[in-house]
Amino acid sequence: MEFNFENKVIIITGSSSGIGAETAKMFAHYKAKLCLVGRNESRLQNxxxxxxxxxxxVPLCLLLDLIQPGSCEEVITKTIEKFKRIDVLVNCAGKLKLGTLDQSDIDVFDEMMAINLRVPYYLTQLALPHLIKSKGNIVNIGSSYLERYKPGFLPFSVSKNALEKFTRHAAMELVPEGVRVNIINPGVTRTNLIRYLNIAESDVDYVYNNLIAELGLKKILEPKEVAKLVLLVASNLMPNMAGSSLKMDGAVIGIRIINIHKQYFRK
Ligand SMILES: NC(=O)c1ccc[n+]([C@@H]2O[C@H](COP(=O)([O-])OP(=O)(O)OC[C@H]3O[C@@H](n4cnc5c(N)ncnc54)[C@H](OP(=O)(O)O)[C@@H]3O)[C@@H](O)[C@H]2O)c1
Structure with missing residues (x-):
């Protein structure tokens, strides 16, 4: 069983860090041509x-804040300028901000919806003509928190649930065009995502240990594991996988309501 991504053109948003970065490296291993998108210059260059x-x-590197007007258009036009085609779009850029109805501004909700939903939606629309030509596919990165109702996660969870529904709808629309759309929903993965929370370096282990207690496997996922699943879903080994929502969460043990400390909220 071997992947064949040689000379395939893959766009990976959020590839300066975490799951996106590992996904990029894994696609590179199979000699794909990459468009890497992120905001942090040194990490993206790395x-x-x-x-x-x-x-x-040589990957095409685009330093862009995707929620700014014109950024999504730039991703597609620059990729086509350089590589002339698009085979796979991995919508991985995302953010986690905590917020509750009574303690947070509407800005938190707007930002979650913008980066976690609007950007993948719009990039899908823009990439579509090229994906129809190549009979390519889209892999969205959601979250295992789809089914969990923890105070503090409302805006994030709503945005990822909407992304999941978007994926299923888009898959139905695009199957006749020969374009597959799927979503992978990772559980707690060791990345830089928690830097968006107001957690002191000294508290990071405490937070991870609390999260580990909820996992049957008692292990935080590594971004490489998620990357492997991205490649499998995107590959021609999975021609009939469309509209799938795949959870990888280390076997969460039930739903534990914990109090999220308000100090972790960040403006
Ligand atoms: N880690 C987890 O436990 C976990 C669990 C479930 C789902 N996820 C999802 O997995 C995806 C990847 O996250 P990660 O865990 O790998 O976190 P990460 O290490 O923080 O990576 C997030 C990536 O998204 C990029 N990004 C964020 N906002 C952006 C914007 N406005 N414009 C352009 N790029 C932007 C970041 O770019 P810069 O760093 O350059 O700013 C970075 O490359 C996200 O969609 C996240 O919701 C993660």
């Missing part, structure tokens, strides 16, 4: 250099 070293292909 990933790009790593990919070039593995594959010999």
């Amino acid at each position: 990933v790009a250099q790593h990919c070039e070293l593995i594959s010999g292909n």
Whole structure:
């Protein structure tokens, strides 16, 4: 069983860090041509250099804040300018901000919806003509928190649930065009995502230990594990996988209501 991504053109948003960065490196291993998108220049360059070293292909690096007007258009036009085609779109850029109805501004909700839902929606629309030509596919990164109702996670959870519904709808629309759309819902994964929370460096282990207690497997996921699943779903080994919502959460033990400390909320 081997993947065939040689010379396939893959766009990965959020590839400067975490799951997106590991996904980029894994695609590079199979000699794909990459468009990497992120905001942090040194981290994005680092990933790009790593990919070039593995594959010999120079990635297209786009330093963009995707929620700013014009950014999504730039991703698609620059990719087509350089590579002339698009085979896979991985919508991985995302953020977690905590908020509750009574303690947070509407801005938290707006930002969650913008980066976790609007950006994947719009990139899908823009990439579509190219994906129809290539009979390509889209992999969205959701969250295992779809089914969990923890105080503090309302805006994030609503945005990821909407992304899941978007995925299923889009898959139904696009199956006749030969384009597959799927979503992977990871559980707690060791990445930089928690930097958006107001957690002191000294509290990070405490937070992870609390989260581990909820996991049957008692292990935080590594971003590489999620990356492997992204490649499998995107590959031609899965021609009939469309509209699927795949959870990978380390076997969560029931639903534990915990009090999220308000100090973790960040403006
Ligand atoms: N880690 C987890 O436990 C977990 C669990 C469930 C789902 N997820 C999902 O997995 C995806 C990847 O997150 P991660 O865990 O790998 O976190 P991460 O290490 O923080 O990576 C997030 C990526 O998204 C990019 N990003 C965020 N806002 C952006 C914006 N406005 N414009 C452009 N890029 C933006 C970041 O770019 P810069 O760093 O360059 O700003 C970074 O590359 C997200 O969709 C997240 O919701 C993660």
